[in-house]
Amino acid sequence: MNALSIIIKREFSSYFATPLAYVFILVFLVLSSAFTFYLGQFYERGQADLLPFFNFHPWLYLFLIPAVSMRLWSEERKTGSIELLLTLPITLWDAILGKFLAAWAFVGLALVGTFPIWLSVNYLGQPDNGAILAGYMGSWLMSGAFLAIGCCMSALTKNQIIAFILTGITCLFLVLAGFPMVLNFFESWVPSLVLDLITGLSIISHFIAISKGVLALTDLVYFFAMMVLWLYLTHLALAAKAAD
C-alpha cells in the first residue's frame, strides 16, 4: 500500500464517520427516483430504457456534487489539519488525488445504490443493458468532472459555503454552455471559433451522447481532460497558497 491508497482509504471512510454519507446517498436516491418517475414519466413513455433517469443527473449533480466537494480542502484549511497533512512525507499529488479519488469512489457508490431502477426496467421490459452501463459510466465520468472543479474551488477558500457556490456556478456554466440561451447570448458578438469552443465545453452534449449508449473517444477524452485540468489547477492553488 502506498501513500496514495492510504489517503484514499482514510478519506473514503471519513465520509461514513459523519452523517454526510448517509444524507447524501439518501437524497441522491430519493431525488433521482422522484425525477425519473414523476418528471421523467418513466412509465408513461412506455420505453424500456433509463434515459429519463440519466437525463436529470446533470441537474442533480449541480447541487449534490458541490456538497461533497466543498469540504475537501476548505475544511482542512479551516481546522488547520492541512498543515498536518502536507508535512507528512507525501507528495502534494498524493494528497490531491487521494481526496479526489475517494470522493469519486463515494459518488460511484451512490450511483451503484440506484440499481433498483435498473432492476425495475429489466423486470418491465428488455432494455439495452449495454447502453445502460454506458449511461452509468457517463454519469460517473460527469460526476468526476464536477468533483474536480469542486476540488479546485475548495482549495481556493477556507469557507465551505463559498466553495459550494463557486463550484455550483462553474458547473452550471458548463452544463448550460451547450444550450441555445447561452449560445444565443454569445452568438452576436464572438467569433464562430469561440462559439464552437463554448459549445465544445458543454458537459451536456458530451453526457447526452454517452447516456444514449454511445461511448465515443472524444467524450471520454473530454471528461478526463476536465478532471486533469481542474486537478492541475488545484495543485497550482495549493502550492501557491496552502498556508493562507
Next chain:
Amino acid sequence: MIKVSHLVKQFGPLTAVNDLSFEVGPGTVLGFLGPNGAGKSTTMKMITGFLTPSSGQVSIHGHDIVAARQAAQTRLGYLPEGAPCYEEMTVKNFLTFIAEVRGARGTVRNQWVDRATDTVSLRKVLDQRIETLSKGYKRRVGLAQALIHDPDVLILDEPTDGLDPNQKHQVREMILSLSDQKIVIISTHILEEVSAVCSRALIISDGQIVLDDTPQGLRARAADHLAVSLKVDGLDPEALKIACQALSECERVEIAEGGLVTVFPVPGSSGLLMALQMLIADKGWQVAQLQQHEGQLDEVFRQVTLEAQR
C-alpha cells in the same frame, strides 16, 4: 543537526521572517520565544516544509527542506499550532493512519501506535472519537502523532497553549523525558516554560533573532538578577535604605509599598547577599523577610523585544 541559514519569508509587502540563521544539534531543547506575530510559527512552518521560504535554506540532517522535502520530513515530527487533527476519527484510527502514511505496516505499525499511546497516556481514550475529547487529550493526540515514528527532530508549536497547569506539567515532563539524542524545538510565549524545559532560547522579534542564550543567561540579563529584598522588624525602611547604600556591592536601593526594601547589586558582582547577611549580623537586626531574586524572564523579554521594535 538542523541548519537554518538566512531564512526569509515575505507575505506581500510584509516580511514575517527576516534573515534568520541558527544551528541546533542533538540533545537540545530549543525554545522559540517572542511576542505574537514575531514569526515563530512562520519559521516552524518553513522548517517543517509546509511553507516555502522566500529565500534562505533549511537543512535537516543534511536534507534540504525544499529540494529533498520528503526525505527531510521523514526525519521530523511536527505538532502544528492548536494541534489540528481529523476530529471525526477515533484516536486509534488516526494514529494508525499517521503510522501507515509514515511507512509502517503490520506489527511494526501496531508497535508504533502502542508506543505513542503509552508515551502520552492515551490508552483510556483509544476508541473514542477525537472530537469528543477534552483539550488536554486532543493535545496529547497531536503529540502522539508527532512522536509516532520516533523522529530525530520534533517541532512543537505552542505545545502547552490553552492547557491547565496540570496538563502543562505533563506535557513538559514528556518533552523532558524524550531521548537526549533528539532535537526538540518548541515555540511559546510562556516564559516559565523556557526555564522549565529548554536548554537554549532564541528570542525572536519582528522576524529576527534578538537574543540567543541559555535560560540562565537570559535571567542574568534581568535588572533584578541577584537583587535582594529584605524587611527588618522595628527599623524604618528609609534607615535601612541608607545602611544598605553604604555597601560597596550595592548599586541602588528601592522601597516598595509596604516597606519592602530591594537592594540591586553592582553589575557583575555576586557578593551582595553575603554582604547583607554580614550587615544584618553586625547590626543585630531581626529580619522579617529576606529573599534573593533570580531575575525576571518577562522583564528581559520585554526589554529585548521592545528594544528591537524601536
